[in-house]
Amino acid sequence: MTYTSSTVRVPDVAAVPRHIAIIMDGNGRWATQRRLPRVAGHTRGVDAVRATVESCARRGVEYVTLFAFSSENWRRPTEEVSFLMRLFVTALEREIGKLHANGIRLRVVGDISMFDERIRALIQRAETKTARNTRLTLTIAANYGGRWDIMQATRKLAEQSVEEGQAVVVDEASFAQHLAMAYAPEPDLFIRTGGEQRISNFLLWQLAYTEFYFTDTYWPDFDADALGRAIESYGERERRFGRTSAQLAPQSQKVDTLSC
Ligand code: FPP
Numbered sequence: 001m002t003y004t005s006s007t008v009r010v011p012d013v014a015a016v017p018r019h020i021a022i023i024m025d026g027n028g029r030w031a032t033q034r035r036l037p038r039v040a041g042h043t044r045g046v047d048a049v050r051a052t053v054e055s056c057a058r059r060g061v062e063y064v065t066l067f068a069f070s071s072e073n074w075r076r077p078t079e080e081v082s083f084l085m086r087l088f089v090t091a092l093e094r095e096i097g098k099l100h101a102n103g104i105r106l107r108v109v110g111d112i113s114m115f116d117e118r119i120r121a122l123i124q125r126a127e128t129k130t131a132r133n134t135r136l137t138l139t140i141a142a143n144y145g146g147r148w149d150i151m152q153a154t155r156k157l158a159e160q161s162v163e164e165g166q167a168v169v170v171d172e173a174s175f176a177q178h179l180a181m182a183y184a185p186e187p188d189l190f191i192r193t194g195g196e197q198r199i200s201n202f203l204l205w206q207l208a209y210t211e212f213y214f215t216d217t218y219w220p221d222f223d224a225d226a227l228g229r230a231i232e233s234y235g236e237r238e239r240r241f242g243r244t245s246a247q248l249a250p251q252s253q254k255v256d257t258l259s260c
Helices: 025-033 038-059 078-101 119-130 146-166 170-176 222-234 251-259
Strands: 019-023 063-070 103-109 136-144 189-192 211-214
Touching: 025 038, 038 063, 038 078, 038 136, 038 222, 063 078, 078 119, 078 136, 103 119, 136 146, 146 170, 170 222, 189 222, 211 222
Parallel strands: 019 063, 019 189, 063 136, 103 136, 189 211
Antiparallel strands: none
16 A cells, blocks of 8 residues: 555545544443443453444445554453453454455454464464455454554664665655554544543554544444444544645635635
């Protein structure tokens, strides 16, 4: 993909976001509210993932990126971490055929060297199987951290310099080509469910000009209607990318103003 950057060139903007990135928060509280173990919230969270991906595909969203497991989530109780790993494996095994049949390409970003061999092989198979699909790219961020991503891209640039025997040009394009999601445009819309208002080390570089949408809805309750409300809110935003409102006025209005 040719390099697109909101800080280098003003991107084209459409009513439907091309790329939606989501922090799926509130699974534990959803379960606790129902006197269920926290992990029951994660299980229901997978249903919400399915509904969201289906809904995005239907609406013509091209990229959906989900924060499934952050580099900081290892700090959770061991049993919860193991449960999340098993859930990821089960969901991937169960859903991959359906994703493929629906033209969805799956990518996993993050430091998966920390995962056991079985999970890595499964990810590899799923990515290969769906590699040619073009309807929607679903990215699962697993053991991902925005700072990790920036560091690993920087490391690759440095290694490139060593290989080439001279300092490489460091600019946005040469740097961003090494980011884990170099294949995707920057997110247009960032959604975080569960009432918290922070980005928790998600796509730090890529969220520079993304529109943010926070909702109190817990992730297991996030359905097609909730997604619709987020997209509606996005449609009402004025994406200026540093320009003024007047500069964004439609051409016809500008002509009218001039002719007055
Ligand atoms: C945050 O809620 C959620 C997670 C850390 C895990 C999210 C994972 C899933 C929904 C499963 C994803 C599976 C696939 C295949 C993508 P929380 O536990 O922090 O909730 P809380 O803030 O209420 O405690």
